[in-house]
Amino acid sequence: MNDNNSLLLQPPPTYEQPILKTMPLREQPAYRITQNANACNITELVAAVIGGQKQIELSQALLARFDGDIRRLYQAHPSELAKVKGIHQATAIRIKAALNLGLRLSMPGDERTAINSPADAAALVQAEMSLLEKEHLRTILLDRRNRVLEIVEVYQGSVNSSQVRVGEVFQAAISRHASALILIHNHPSGAPRSM
Numbered sequence: 001m002n003d004n005n006s007l008l009l010q011p012p013p014t015y016e017q018p019i020l021k022t023m024p025l026r027e028q029p030a031y032r033i034t035q036n037a038n039a040c041n042i043t044e045l046v047a048a049v050i051g052g053q054k055q056i057e058l059s060q061a062l063l064a065r066f067d068g069d070i071r072r073l074y075q076a077h078p079s080e081l082a083k084v085k086g087i088h089q090a091t092a093i094r095i096k097a098a099l100n101l102g103l104r105l106s107m108p109g110d111e112r113t114a115i116n117s118p119a120d121a122a123a124l125v126q127a128e129m130s131l132l133e134k135e136h137l138r139t140i141l142l143d144r145r146n147r148v149l150e151i152v153e154v155y156q157g158s159v160n161s162s163q164v165r166v167g168e169v170f171q172a173a174i175s176r177h178a179s180a181l182i183l184i185h186n187h188p189s190g191a192p193r194s195m
Helices: 003-009 029-039 042-050 055-065 070-075 089-104 118-129 166-175
Strands: 136-142 148-156 180-185
Touching: 029 042, 042 055, 042 089, 070 089, 118 136, 118 148, 118 180, 136 166, 148 166, 166 180
Parallel strands: none
Antiparallel strands: 136 148, 136 180
């Protein structure tokens, strides 16, 4: 038998319907979010951000890649998210944007925050910087009234060190005409240590 005839004898491929098409409306992520977003699990929330007919399968695959750990998902670069089959770069960017929006809920509002103590500076950056896997060095640029102008990433180091030139620390402060700056960095291990 030649190869063409053997292809004819094989059953046609079967395609599974997307999970979303088989779900009752009340169980679909978008509907559940409109009813009570707080009652949704992580898979449903990520699925709603992904969108499309295969949103549930893609959400499950993405979360499986990061062991269901939302912190690891947040830490991943969009190119890492896009390694999951079916997650395109634009979708990966939407996921990163959604995670960053969620994180910003724990940060002070859009009005310029005044820094009056080291505790104020720590409170401003701690939620986000505690999630970083590498050592980061940043400056908080302040105006004359100690209000935050901008937080600038000066350097990203390795897991346990960061080396930076002094000029890099002051470059953004000078260009933004900052009256003061606060130098901050994280400890990826989570253990504070004296300098």
